[in-house]
Amino acid sequence: MNSPLNTQLSITQQPTVRHAGLSATRLALQLYARMAPQKAGQLVNRMAFRPSRLPMPSRYEYLLDNTDSYTRLKHGAHSIPVYSWGKGPVILGVHGWAGAGIQFGAWVNPLVDAGYRVVLFDAPAHGRAQGSSTDLFEMADVTAKVADNVGEVHGILAHSMGCIAAARAIKDGLHSRHLAMLAPPLSLTAVMDNLGRQWGLSQDVLDVHLRLMEERFGNSVWDKLDLEALSRSLTQRGVIVIDDDDTSIAPDESERISTNWQTAQVLRTRGLGHHRLLWSPLVIETVLQDLNRPVDTVA
Numbered sequence: 001m002n003s004p005l006n007t008q009l010s011i012t013q014q015p016t017v018r019h020a021g022l023s024a025t026r027l028a029l030q031l032y033a034r035m036a037p038q039k040a041g042q043l044v045n046r047m048a049f050r051p052s053r054l055p056m057p058s059r060y061e062y063l064l065d066n067t068d069s070y071t072r073l074k075h076g077a078h079s080i081p082v083y084s085w086g087k088g089p090v091i092l093g094v095h096g097w098a099g100a101g102i103q104f105g106a107w108v109n110p111l112v113d114a115g116y117r118v119v120l121f122d123a124p125a126h127g128r129a130q131g132s133s134t135d136l137f138e139m140a141d142v143t144a145k146v147a148d149n150v151g152e153v154h155g156i157l158a159h160s161m162g163c164i165a166a167a168r169a170i171k172d173g174l175h176s177r178h179l180a181m182l183a184p185p186l187s188l189t190a191v192m193d194n195l196g197r198q199w200g201l202s203q204d205v206l207d208v209h210l211r212l213m214e215e216r217f218g219n220s221v222w223d224k225l226d227l228e229a230l231s232r233s234l235t236q237r238g239v240i241v242i243d244d245d246d247t248s249i250a251p252d253e254s255e256r257i258s259t260n261w262q263t264a265q266v267l268r269t270r271g272l273g274h275h276r277l278l279w280s281p282l283v284i285e286t287v288l289q290d291l292n293r294p295v296d297t298v299a
Contacts, residue, residue, distance in 0.1 A: 027166035041208020060105025078130035089154030096160030100127030106279035140168035179238035184255035188225035
């Protein structure tokens with residue numbers, strides 16, 4: 001069973017300029033939706049596949065110039081960068097939407113010092129990867145391709161929507177003994193609902209986007225990218241990290257994932273929000289402790 005570890009300690013906490021840009025875009029989209037809801041829905045659909053390339057955390061960029069291994073992996077018409085540090089069992093990082101592999105930069109030295117090999121990558125249209133658009137199915141495929149390229153994967157670190165991609169890759173055959181999910185969303189459906197609220201979209205506009213999603217991926221898209229359902233089949237030991245002040249992914253959503261994933265323990269934090277989870281010493285220490293426990297240890 002999962003055990004709670006209660007500890008006090010998409011877009012949240014971005015610079016004021018970015019907030020202003022988002023507000024202006026949101027207002028323009030709402031005005032457009034009033035005049036042409038069908039076309040506004042089509043625009044939302046195009047935007048949904050084009051992640052913003054947020055600035056990579058400068059405090060960790062030096063790591064990209066000091067890798068033990070670097071390669072560009074071919075994926076379709078594009079290539080994606082794969083970075084590696086250390087030797088030992090592989091820990092693979094899967095970043096979230098509009099993120100980049102180096103967001104796990106705070107984990108590199110602690111994991112290497114503990115005897116692991118850290119492998120990070122930028123998904124298509126993210127970080128330093130080529131491409132201008134992608135989707136969660138492609139992110140899951142790329143996760144599996146990187147894993148095949150580096151050999152046996154001991155553990156996976158996933159953040160936000162990267163948790164859905166990682167779980168989908170596992171469902172499709174990716175093997176990993178351990179899995180850590182940081183701020184996992186409930187499902188793609190929940191993400192779309194949250195998108196509608198954030199952008200102030202009417203249901204008519206959102207329905208156009210959802211219909212186009214089904215035309216592109218099939219009606220089963222929502223079931224295939226439902227983390228609440230996918231988590232029921234997870235047998236890996238792991239950790240779910242939930243911060244009570246996360247305003248991008250509702251803590252209650254992540255809590256529901258923990259209910260289904262019975263071999264995971266839960267770390268509850270406060271004051272870290274959605275992104276500071278990625279470099280919290282407490283989170284890193286908790287995951288490291290779980291990684292180092294004997295495989296047959298019961299949580």
